[in-house]
Amino acid sequence: xxxxxxxxxxxxxxxxxxxxxxxxxxxxxxxxxxxxxxxxxxxxxxxxxxxxxxxxxxxxxxxxxxxxxxxxxxxxxxxxxxxxxxxxxxxxxxxxxxxxxxxxxxxxxxxxxxxxxxxxxxxxxxxxxxxxxxxxxxxxxxxxxxxxxxxxxxxxxxxxxxxxxxxxxxxxxxxxxxxxxxxxxxxxxxxxxxxxxxxxxxxxxxxxxxxxxxxxxxxxxxxxxxxxxxx
Amino acid sequence: xxxxxxxxxxxxxxxxxxxxxxxxxxxxxxxxxxxxxxxxxxxxxxxxxxxxxxxxxxxxxxxxxxxxxxxxxxxxxxxxxxxxxxxxxxxxxxxxxxxxxxxxxxxxxxxxxxxxxxxxxxxxxxxxxxxxxxxxxxxxxxxxxxxxxxxxxxxxxxxxxxxxxxxxxxxxxxxxxxxxxxxxxxxxxxxxxxxxxxxxxxxxxxxxxxxxxxxxxxxxxxxxxx
Amino acid sequence: xxxxxxxxxxxxxxxxxxxxxxxxxxxxxxxxxxxxxxxxxxxxxxxxxxxxxxxxxxxxxxxxxxxxxxxxxxxxxxxxxxxxxxxxxxxxxxxxxxxxxxxxxxxxxxxxxxxxxxxxxxxxxxxxxxxxxxxxxxxxxxxxxxxxxxxxxxxxxxxxxxxxxxxxxxxxxxxxxxxxxxxxxxxxxxxxxxxxxxxxxxxxxxxxxxxxxxxxxxxxxxxxxxxxxxxxxxxxxxx
Numbered sequence: 031x032x033x034x035x036x037x038x039x040x041x042x043x044x045x046x047x048x049x050x051x052x053x054x055x056x057x058x059x060x061x062x063x064x065x066x067x068x069x070x071x072x073x074x075x076x077x078x079x080x081x082x083x084x085x086x087x088x089x090x091x092x093x094x095x096x097x098x099x100x101x102x103x104x105x106x107x108x109x110x111x112x113x114x115x116x117x118x119x120x121x122x123x124x125x126x127x128x129x130x131x132x133x134x135x136x137x138x139x140x141x142x143x144x145x146x147x148x149x150x151x152x153x154x155x156x157x158x159x160x161x162x163x164x165x166x167x168x169x170x171x172x173x174x175x176x177x178x179x180x181x182x183x184x185x186x187x188x189x190x191x192x193x194x195x196x197x198x199x200x201x202x203x204x205x206x207x208x209x210x211x212x213x214x215x216x217x218x219x220x221x222x223x224x225x226x227x228x229x230x231x232x233x234x235x236x237x238x239x240x241x242x243x244x245x246x247x248x249x250x251x252x253x254x255x256x257x258x259x260x261x
Numbered sequence: 262x263x264x265x266x267x268x269x270x271x272x273x274x275x276x277x278x279x280x281x282x283x284x285x286x287x288x289x290x291x292x293x294x295x296x297x298x299x300x301x302x303x304x305x306x307x308x309x310x311x312x313x314x315x316x317x318x319x320x321x322x323x324x325x326x327x328x329x330x331x332x333x334x335x336x337x338x339x340x341x342x343x344x345x346x347x348x349x350x351x352x353x354x355x356x357x358x359x360x361x362x363x364x365x366x367x368x369x370x371x372x373x374x375x376x377x378x379x380x381x382x383x384x385x386x387x388x389x390x391x392x393x394x395x396x397x398x399x400x401x402x403x404x405x406x407x408x409x410x411x412x413x414x415x416x417x418x419x420x421x422x423x424x425x426x427x428x429x430x431x432x433x434x435x436x437x438x439x440x441x442x443x444x445x446x447x448x449x450x451x452x453x454x455x456x457x458x459x460x461x462x463x464x465x466x467x468x469x470x471x472x473x474x475x476x477x478x479x480x481x482x483x484x485x486x487x
Numbered sequence: 488x489x490x491x492x493x494x495x496x497x498x499x500x501x502x503x504x505x506x507x508x509x510x511x512x513x514x515x516x517x518x519x520x521x522x523x524x525x526x527x528x529x530x531x532x533x534x535x536x537x538x539x540x541x542x543x544x545x546x547x548x549x550x551x552x553x554x555x556x557x558x559x560x561x562x563x564x565x566x567x568x569x570x571x572x573x574x575x576x577x578x579x580x581x582x583x584x585x586x587x588x589x590x591x592x593x594x595x596x597x598x599x600x601x602x603x604x605x606x607x608x609x610x611x612x613x614x615x616x617x618x619x620x621x622x623x624x625x626x627x628x629x630x631x632x633x634x635x636x637x638x639x640x641x642x643x644x645x646x647x648x649x650x651x652x653x654x655x656x657x658x659x660x661x662x663x664x665x666x667x668x669x670x671x672x673x674x675x676x677x678x679x680x681x682x683x684x685x686x687x688x689x690x691x692x693x694x695x696x697x698x699x700x701x702x703x704x705x706x707x708x709x710x711x712x713x714x715x716x717x718x719x720x721x722x723x724x725x726x
Contacts, residue, residue, distance in 0.1 A: 104480065104483050156434055156437070159433070159434045160434050162430070163430050163431045163434065166427065166430055166431075167417065167421070167427065167431060170421035170422060170423065170427060171420065171421060173506065173507065174506070174507040174508075175487065175506065175507070176420065176487075179483045179484065180417045180420075180483075180484065182483060183413065183417065183480045183483050183484055184417075184431065186476070186480060187410065187413075187435070187473070187476065187477070187480070188434075190472060190473070190476060191434065191435055191438070194438040194465070194468075194469055194472075195437065195438065197438070197465055198437065198438045198441045198442070198465065201441075201445075201461050201462065201465065202441060202445075253508065264598070267598075268596065271592070271595045271596060272596075275581070275584070275592050278583075278584065278588065279581055279583040279584055280583075282583040282584070283583045338581060338583070341581070341582055342577045342578045342579055342580050342581070342582065342623070343575065343576075343577035343578075343579055344577075344579050344580065344581055346545060346573070346575065346577070346579055347579035347580075347593065347596075347638070348596070349544075349545055350543060350544065350545065350568060350571070350572075350573055350579075351565075351568060351593070351596040351597055352565040352566045352567075352568045352569055352596075352597065352598075353565060353596060354565050355562075482562065486545075486547065486562065487540070487545065487546040487547060
């Protein structure tokens with residue numbers, strides 16, 4: 031199978047997975063509307079949490095994979111790892127963007143404010159900027175080897191930044207008590223909510239896999255097209 | 262003295278000597294810092310907030326922005342005449358090369374901070390008094406953090422076309438933990454709070470420094486070696 | 488691969504190197520013994536500069552290995568780099584430092600015992616003593632080249648690599664360079680000289696190696712005249 035045939039097959043498979051995942055998202059929507067109870071204090075607007083939280087998880091997963099795969103790239107020097115990291119970064123950027131737009135939409139009716147510096151939103155905002163930095167650097171470098179090495183360095187450093195962001199936000203909040211915010215990720219969720227959340231998590235994971243597969247396939251196709259199929 | 266340290270000092274010494282000759286980075290950073298302080302002064306309403314409430318934020322934003330101007334210098338001089346190749350050809354371990362560049366950058370940024378702090382005291386009428394040693398300490402701690410990451414990022418940014426734009430885009434997320442820590446500690450120092458209230462932040466700063474100095478030295482070879 | 492009797496200063500085996508998808512070096516072997524000067528010629532884009540960078544340790548080959556005086560050139564063993572010196576298109580000098588400061592710095596990098604004195608005598612030997620306190624940016628191309636060579640030889644490498652050193656040199660400077668390289672070669676220095684002008688090669692080299700599309704098209708002892716070799720060269724590079 032030539033490189034471009036391989037690329038096409040990946041894009042096809044990725045599209046199938048993504049389509050299934052999107053159906054899953056629609057399913058989650060239905061579950062959120064019909065199956066889950068309405069939260070007492072936040073009302074119907076709370077239901078966006080079933081999309082909001084898994085997007086954040088997926089963004090974090092995407093970012094962690096960029097970091098881990100980057101470390102592997104520096105060790106093993108396999109260009110496939112670099113291609114995967116780039117695909118994961120783009121998909122992660124999309125997920126963080128979704129999360130950062132649904133967050134305020136949720137926050138406004140519930141807390142009366144478009145933005146809060148709560149742990150999840152803050153972390154996702156940082157991930158968003160880290161993804162942008164990563165992709166901007168890639169766009170600014172032409173030599174593929176240099177691009178791969180430099181991206182890997184940012185990937186690794188970025189992954190190690192995350193715990194420090196977390197720590198800083200935590201320290202900041204314990205010293206500056208915020209108004210009591212309902213934290214829906216408490217374990218004492220009614221079973222329907224928990225189940226829907228977990229299903230949504232699985233659906234978003236599937237969506238991540240599908241989108242990364244497509245993006246990886248597209249990158250492979252691009253490279254095959256530029257240089258011909260011969261190595 | 263261990264060989265890597267000797268080499269790092271030789272490299273840092275060369276950078277300092279070259280900078281003293283041309284003075285480009287330091288002068289522009291110092292002038293920039295002074296201007297930023299002036300802008301901050303006019304950008305606030307003096308009746309609304311006491312200077313001492315804003316002081317830590319103003320000081321640290323100024324330090325951070327001025328540092329970014331100074332940071333690009335360390336690797337732009339290596340670009341002229343491909344001088345970096347000269348460093349890479351020599352029997353210099355890449356960790357020593359990183360350490361040398363880091364020391365030089367710390368010297369530059371430290372100088373900018375040393376000039377900016379008195380200006381700050383002057384413009385904002387802040388009484389440092391007993392807080393001065395503490396402020397010097399926390400400044401050193403936080404500066405090491407963001408200059409370490411800034412050094413490795415400037416080595417990468419200098420290879421792109423828009424180095425002056427790329428460096429802030431890459432570096433700012435990494436500056437946030439040291440900045441938060443520095444502002445919190447500075448505020449408490451100025452308010453005369455006891456040391457126990459700052460320990461959490463100081464530990465954060467120290468841990469950040471440790472993790473990133475080690476990590477950046479280790480991955481530096483991926484940036485300079487083909 | 489023919490080589491004169493003498494210690495093998497540089498041994499490269501099976502070098503492969505790609506940039507992106509472009510394969511630049513394909514299974515290159517090269518041996519240089521003491522007192523040998525190999526001229527590497529070939530068309531533009533054939534891989535000459537990449538080869539030099541790999542031999543100098545500035546670029547890592549994807550496969551294959553370079554040995555200097557029998558020791559493999561590896562990232563975690565920087566000491567081995569002492570054996571090699573490089574004169575590239577750029578001078579590797581800092582414009583904000585004087586020539587003397589530049590060479591003293593280089594001497595310190597290599598851990599030489601009396602760096603300032605070594606720098607001073609290297610500059611004197613190169614005929615640059617009078618200009619030691621000037622910046623490199625004030626020098627003409629020929630003088631800057633001399634300074635670059637002085638810097639490259641400061642730590643007494645066993646092998647000197649040069650990338651098209653005769654470019655933009657006037658006749659007097661070229662002759663001076665030729666004489667110097669010949670003299671050093673006779674003292675036992677190994678030389679690899681990249682050039683796309685065969686005339687220069689003939690004046691200095693003991694061997695000629697032609698690289699085409701990343702592979703050797705020939706590697707043999709210099710014999711006969713330049714005019715005699717030219718038709719064959721044209722054929723090899725597919726002109």
